Amino acid sequence: xxxxxxxxxxxxxxxxxxxxxxxxxxxxxxxxxxxxxxxxxxxxxxxxxxxxxxxxxxxxxxxxxxxxxxxxxxxxxxxxxxxxxxxxxxxxxxxxxxxxxxxxxxxxxxxxxxxxxxxxxxxxxxxxxxxxxxxxxxxxxxxxxxxxxxxxxxxxxxxxxxxxxxxxxxxxxxxxxxxxxxxxxxxxxxxxxxxxxxxxxxxxxxxxxxxxxxxxxxxxxxxxxxxxxxxxxxxxxxxxxxxxxxxxxxxxxxxxxxxxxxxxxxxxxxxxxxxxxxxxxxxxxxxxxxxxxxxxxxxxxxxxxxxxxxxxxxxxxxxxxxxxxxxxxxxxxxxxxxxxxxxxxxxxxxxxxxxxxxxxxxxxxxxxxxxxxxxxxxxxxxxxxxx
Amino acid sequence: xxxxxxxxxxxxxxxxxxxxxxxxxxxxxxxxxxxxxxxxxxxxxxxxxxxxxxxxxxxxxxxxxxxxxxxxxxxxxxxxxxxxxxxxxxxxxxxxxxxxxxxxxxxxxxxxxxxxxxxxxxxxxxxxxxxxxxxxxxxxxxxxxxxxxxxxxxxxxxxxxxxxxxxxxxxxxxxxxxxxxxxxxxxxxxxxxxxxxxxxxxxxxxxxxxxxxxxxxxxxxxxxxxxxxxxxxxxxxxxxxxxxxxxxxxxxxxxxxxxxxxxxxxxxxxxxxxxxxxxxxxxxxxxxxxxxxxxxxxxxxxxxxxxxxxxxxxxxxxxxxxxxxxxxxxxxxxxxxxxxxxxxxxxxxxxxxxxxxxxxxxxxxxxxxxxxxxxxxxxxxxxxxxxxxx
Numbered sequence: 001x002x003x004x005x006x007x008x009x010x011x012x013x014x015x016x017x018x019x020x021x022x023x024x025x026x027x028x029x030x031x032x033x034x035x036x037x038x039x040x041x042x043x044x045x046x047x048x049x050x051x052x053x054x055x056x057x058x059x060x061x062x063x064x065x066x067x068x069x070x071x072x073x074x075x076x077x078x079x080x081x082x083x084x085x086x087x088x089x090x091x092x093x094x095x096x097x098x099x100x101x102x103x104x105x106x107x108x109x110x111x112x113x114x115x116x117x118x119x120x121x122x123x124x125x126x127x128x129x130x131x132x133x134x135x136x137x138x139x140x141x142x143x144x145x146x147x148x149x150x151x152x153x154x155x156x157x158x159x160x161x162x163x164x165x166x167x168x169x170x171x172x173x174x175x176x177x178x179x180x181x182x183x184x185x186x187x188x189x190x191x192x193x194x195x196x197x198x199x200x201x202x203x204x205x206x207x208x209x210x211x212x213x214x215x216x217x218x219x220x221x222x223x224x225x226x227x228x229x230x231x232x233x234x235x236x237x238x239x240x241x242x243x244x245x246x247x248x249x250x251x252x253x254x255x256x257x258x259x260x261x262x263x264x265x266x267x268x269x270x271x272x273x274x275x276x277x278x279x280x281x282x283x284x285x286x287x288x289x290x291x292x293x294x295x296x297x298x299x300x301x302x303x304x305x306x307x308x309x310x311x312x313x314x315x316x317x318x319x320x321x322x323x324x325x326x327x328x329x330x331x332x333x334x335x336x337x338x339x340x341x342x343x344x345x346x347x348x349x350x351x352x353x354x355x356x357x358x359x360x361x362x363x364x365x366x367x368x369x370x371x372x373x374x375x376x377x378x379x380x381x382x383x384x385x386x387x
Numbered sequence: 388x389x390x391x392x393x394x395x396x397x398x399x400x401x402x403x404x405x406x407x408x409x410x411x412x413x414x415x416x417x418x419x420x421x422x423x424x425x426x427x428x429x430x431x432x433x434x435x436x437x438x439x440x441x442x443x444x445x446x447x448x449x450x451x452x453x454x455x456x457x458x459x460x461x462x463x464x465x466x467x468x469x470x471x472x473x474x475x476x477x478x479x480x481x482x483x484x485x486x487x488x489x490x491x492x493x494x495x496x497x498x499x500x501x502x503x504x505x506x507x508x509x510x511x512x513x514x515x516x517x518x519x520x521x522x523x524x525x526x527x528x529x530x531x532x533x534x535x536x537x538x539x540x541x542x543x544x545x546x547x548x549x550x551x552x553x554x555x556x557x558x559x560x561x562x563x564x565x566x567x568x569x570x571x572x573x574x575x576x577x578x579x580x581x582x583x584x585x586x587x588x589x590x591x592x593x594x595x596x597x598x599x600x601x602x603x604x605x606x607x608x609x610x611x612x613x614x615x616x617x618x619x620x621x622x623x624x625x626x627x628x629x630x631x632x633x634x635x636x637x638x639x640x641x642x643x644x645x646x647x648x649x650x651x652x653x654x655x656x657x658x659x660x661x662x663x664x665x666x667x668x669x670x671x672x673x674x675x676x677x678x679x680x681x682x683x684x685x686x687x688x689x690x691x692x693x694x695x696x697x698x699x700x701x702x703x704x705x706x707x708x709x710x711x712x713x714x715x716x717x718x719x720x721x722x723x724x725x726x727x728x729x730x731x732x733x734x735x736x737x738x739x740x741x742x743x744x745x746x747x748x749x750x751x752x753x754x755x756x757x758x759x760x761x762x763x764x765x766x767x768x769x770x771x772x773x774x775x776x777x
Binding site: 047062102108109114115131220223318 | 418484489491729
């Protein structure tokens with residue numbers, strides 16, 4: 001008799017927890033404990049190889065940068081110069097900047113790799129970005145209305161975002177954001193959707209210090225890439241300027257594509273503020289897992305994406321050095337299988353196609369139901385999508 | 388009378404490290420800074436040679452000389468700094484950053500400079516005692532080798548040999564030191580002898596100096612030979628060395644320097660000695676300058692034990708008994724409003740410096756008593772007395 005009641009209560013709980021794939025509270029707590037244990041194990045193991053790896057990547061990035069800047073003196077080597085500078089900027093922003101500013105290497109005690117002191121070779125000033133990204137995005141991941149990275153305030157990337165005719169331009173806005181991504185990321189911190197809603201001033205009030213930092217950083221980046229370095233190459237001023245511009249665009253396109261594959265492929269769950277009220281640590285972990293997607297690929301792909309190709313692991317363990325994500329992914333995937341949870345991964349072209357399909361579909365009224373299974377109710381994995 | 392040493396006289400040997408001066412001026416220019424933005428020119432220079440720097444200060448270890456052996460051995464490290472080193476005044480200290488092999492972490496500690504005042508880019512020495520609990524001092528004394536590169540700050544500290552505002556020309560100086568507190572005083576004595584005047588071929592301090600030092604034992608005495616030479620020469624300096632049970636007494640000080648309260652005095656040593664000397668000067672301590680060793684506040688509770696201790700928020704001057712709650716929560720209870728974000732240890736918004744004491748990471752249970760350590764106060768609790776820069 002008591003057993004039946006307990007069973008019924010558990011069944012009711014599983015129903016109520018549809019969002020969490022029918023896991024009970026106890027199971028979610030257990031899942032959280034397993035992920036905590038994994039986290040502690042890797043944290044305790046951090047040391048020389050991690051520090052050496054970071055120094056190696058930084059050394060490579062500086063070499064690519066110096067080579068790129070120097071090759072502009074040799075006009076026939078222009079494509080090589082652009083390629084070299086693009087690689088430098090991609091490494092700087094992804095495997096170094098993004099990860100260092102997450103505090104992944106603070107434990108080294110080296111001011112050059114300290115999250116409070118590092119700044120990256122892109123328009124967005126470190127301080128603004130860390131607030132919007134490390135705090136807002138990583139804490140409230142995929143909570144529509146709270147995570148400002150859902151559509152970045154300019155795109156409709158979730159059916160819960162109310163449609164209006166502006167979103168007919170969704171593909172065009174996305175294309176423009178991709179091309180000028182670094183400018184978009186920098187301006188993102190002005191929270192323009194709040195400005196248009198009349199809740200804050202664009203450049204005044206609480207936005208004043210944010211805007212001051214953006215202006216200062218943009219000034220420095222423009223001065224360096226579009227005035228000083230071109231001027232240093234004398235007669236080749238215009239070709240250097242064009243080269244720097246191209247390298248910035250290449251970096252923009254690459255980073256945009258990697259980042260959009262992190263949370264927007266079909267099958268990635270979003271959440272409402274009500275659903276995530278009084279969330280436990282286990283539920284937070286679960287939201288991070290269900291709200292992120294990985295990209296499969298070669299080791300080079302992982303390095304060039306700053307291991308954001310392991311977005312799931314990054315969201316579970318944002319302060320652990322990203323080079324550890326591949327080894328952690330094996331265990332996370334095993335945990336997902338045991339708990340019957342989806343683990344969203346796929347090669348870059350597949351994930352990208354899924355994202356672009358969503359961008360186009362959501363430019364029209366309605367939802368994603370035709371393009372993807374209903375959120376949270378079906379385990380979408382690599383295999384089930386491929387089937 | 389020769390003037391006191393605010394400006395060190397030109398030394399006889401000028402050995403410099405790193406970049407030649409005109410190049411380093413160029414590298415410090417605004418244009419180069421703009422080109423190297425946002426990382427700074429030093430992040431590129433270090434790629435080629437660790438001794439090339441435009442802003443950072445580093446030094447190559449030239450030699451390591453063992454001063455004393457025993458449980459807590461002492462060594463003197465001679466350092467060749469980069470050309471960015473601005474020099475030091477006698478009595479100042481420097482922050483030294485060391486990457487200890489194996490752990491891949493850089494630890495930064497302050498050490499007093501033992502050599503005479505240095506100029507820009509000039510060599511200087513650190514004299515360091517290896518403490519059991521001191522990872523950095525132990526490493527530098529026992530394992531550091533010539534050729535290694537250390538990270539430095541510029542020289543800092545107000546405990547220096549400058550003219551007293553009360554007396555335009557100081558005619559008499561008194562040094563009271565204990566243990567490795569002798570180091571800054573040694574720098575001052577060496578500076579006085581170097582920059583004083585020569586009488587019959589002997590360096591003279593140019594004024595009357597009394598040097599009173601307390602060491603655990605004669606074997607433990609740093610600079611023993613040099614002190615004996617200084618004591619023997621007719622150079623204006625009286626050296627008084629006291630060992631073991633011969634603790635400081637006001638009676639003895641009065642016998643050595645009857646008018647000590649009106650004498651410019653430099654005091655550096657362990658807390659016990661500092662307390663005794665301070666008491667001897669009482670309220671007439673205008674001429675007494677002091678340098679403390681970092682107070683040790685490491686009364687940590689064992690895991691599971693009740694936490695005993697106070698959290699001192701050094702910037703706001705407030706303090707609270709440690710409760711086991713996060714430092715962020717405890718600060719907020721006091722009405723402080725430190726910056727925070729996720730409150731779960733992932734966003735690093737609330738990172739603050741713990742200047743001293745022991746804390747426990749709430750997530751990992753790991754305890755740490757390292758001074759000047761950055762901690763995320765939302766997931767860190769006090770595990771004993773601790774000081775937070777807040």
